[in-house]
Amino acid sequence: MQKKKIGKKILSANEEYALKNSRFLARQKKLCLNMISSPGSGKTTILARTISELKGKIKIGVIEGDIQTDFDAQKIRATGAPAVQINTGGACHLSAAQISDALQNLPLADLDLIFIENVGNLVCPSAFELGETAKVVVLSVAEGDDKPAKYPAIFAKSKVLLVNKIDLLRAGDLVDFDVERVKADARKLNKGIEIFPISAKTCEGMTYWYDWLLKSVRAQHQGLAFDR
Amino acid sequence: MHETVIAESLLAAISQEAAKQSAKPIAAKISCGTFNTVNDEILRFAFTAAAKGTPCENVKLQIEHKPIQGQCQKCKQNFDVESPDKRCPHCGSGDFQLLPDAPLVLEEIEFE
Numbered sequence: 001m002q003k004k005k006i007g008k009k010i011l012s013a014n015e016e017y018a019l020k021n022s023r024f025l026a027r028q029k030k031l032c033l034n035m036i037s038s039p040g041s042g043k044t045t046i047l048a049r050t051i052s053e054l055k056g057k058i059k060i061g062v063i064e065g066d067i068q069t070d071f072d073a074q075k076i077r078a079t080g081a082p083a084v085q086i087n088t089g090g091a092c093h094l095s096a097a098q099i100s101d102a103l104q105n106l107p108l109a110d111l112d113l114i115f116i117e118n119v120g121n122l123v124c125p126s127a128f129e130l131g132e133t134a135k136v137v138v139l140s141v142a143e144g145d146d147k148p149a150k151y152p153a154i155f156a157k158s159k160v161l162l163v164n165k166i167d168l169l170r171a172g173d174l175v176d177f178d179v180e181r182v183k184a185d186a187r188k189l190n191k192g193i194e195i196f197p198i199s200a201k202t203c204e205g206m207t208y209w210y211d212w213l214l215k216s217v218r219a220q221h222q223g224l225a226f227d228r
Numbered sequence: 229m230h231e232t233v234i235a236e237s238l239l240a241a242i243s244q245e246a247a248k249q250s251a252k253p254i255a256a257k258i259s260c261g262t263f264n265t266v267n268d269e270i271l272r273f274a275f276t277a278a279a280k281g282t283p284c285e286n287v288k289l290q291i292e293h294k295p296i297q298g299q300c301q302k303c304k305q306n307f308d309v310e311s312p313d314k315r316c317p318h319c320g321s322g323d324f325q326l327l328p329d330a331p332l333v334l335e336e337i338e339f340e
Contacts, residue, residue, distance in 0.1 A: 001254075003338045006245060010237050010258065010332040092229050123265050124230035149312050153263035156326055188312040189326060 014128055017096030021103065021131025025114075031213075031220040032114045034130050036154055037138035039120030042164040044072045046138065046200040047115055051079045053203075054210060058112040058217050063102040065094040065119045072117060082106055093125040094118050100131075112217045122147070126154040133220065134159035141165050141177040148185035156189040160196065162209065167199040231267060234332065235274035241334050242284050251339035255288040261330030262296040292335075298324035 009015065025032045035043050044064075051060045062083040064072040073085035084102045086094060099116065106114065116132060118125040126135075137158040139147050142165060148155040155161065163182060168175045183195050194212060198205040238258065246253045260266045268291050279285050295308040300316035301323040307316060315322045 001338065001340065002251075003336055004245070004249065005336050006241070006334045008241055008334045010234060010241060010334050013237060013240075014233075091233070093233075095233070127230050127264055128233075152312065153265055153329075156263065156329075185312045188322070188324075191325060 011128070014096050017100055018129040018131040021096055021099050022133075023131075024103065025131065025133065026223075028108060029221050029223060030108065030111060030114055031217050032116065032132045033160075034116045034118060034125075034132035034135045035138060036118045036122070036125045036135060036158070037120060037140075038122045038143055041120070041138045041140040041143065042200050043117050043120070043138055044075050046162065046164060046198070047117060048075055048079050049200045049203070049206065050210065050213070051076070051081045053206065054213065055080070057214060059110055060113045060115060061106045061108070061111040063094075063099065063106070063114065063116045065098075065117060067091070067119060082111075088119055092119055092121045092123075093128050094130060095128055096130050112221070113213065122151045122154055126157055133216075136160040136162060138162045138164055139182065141168050141175050141179075145176075145178045145181045145185075148182060148189060152189050155186045155193070158190065158193060160194045160209075160212065161186050163195065163197040165199060165201070166197045166204060167202045229270065230265075231270040232274045232278075234264075234266065235271060235278045238275060238334060239278045239282070239284055242287060242337055243282065245337055246283055246339070249339060253284055253287050253337050254340050255290065255338040256334060257290040257292065257336040257338075258332065258334050259292040259294055259330060260332045261294050263329040264332050266291065266293075266332070294330040296329050297327045299327055300324050 037043055060081050062076045064083055064085045066072055067088050067090055070085040073083040076083035084105045086098050086102055135158040137154050163179060179197055186193050196205055196209045198209055242253050242256055272289055275289055297306045298309040299306050300321055302321040303319040305318045
């Protein structure tokens, strides 16, 4: 019987692809944001609205991750933006190798910003780096204000938190959701996180998100270090 | 359920080492951080399923969880952070900065 010390990272294969993607995107000076949330938080609606509102200012492409169907890619293409659909066939998250392939299928030369819409899941996607410039977590108010405390990993790792569907908060006491509690809990885990309460449906608060995107695209164009 | 991908990567790493050593692996020790959100039961189940019929069948997994640490912004001491409500056990301050989480690592393999 003998024991051997190994000390090898178990997800090193994924990390190698992620590093390759991240270097490629930095060389191309493209901003790439990995969007993560529970199913139904409004990721696709936020993206479609963002693409339409920023038309003429920046060009956006999308990599869509879903277990099945290309519904989301169709919704993105309806805005006129290019979209590549990845079907994971059951897997609960995207992996870096899938992103390497998808990047080859987007007209990158024409784009300023690439969004990756990850599979709807607040846990698994946070454990797999894709080589993105930063992560954006979306939390909709109907999901409850305890999510940063319950699912700390994604809130600790994200650069931006979008609190979506805030128009529902006007529906009297139908939705119990304390935006201040979410802000405080998220900032305890992540001091530098940018938090934008928005409604992709009514457009409330979206201009702050757009300003952040435009500023970040400019910084990436200039090759400035992106503070995660 | 990202444990299935972790199990497959772990199996590949153990198999590779076993082939190099020309020995039969019987146990493996891994460590992970809080934010790897690894569920032991699911990882063991997924590993057993992936390893069936391979030389790694029957490898016993020992899984060590390394809690994420925070550094108190007041007294600069480090401590385990179990929840965002955590306060510094040394000075009572609620102001802490999370330190980098431990990665998923295959630490050691035991051969027959």
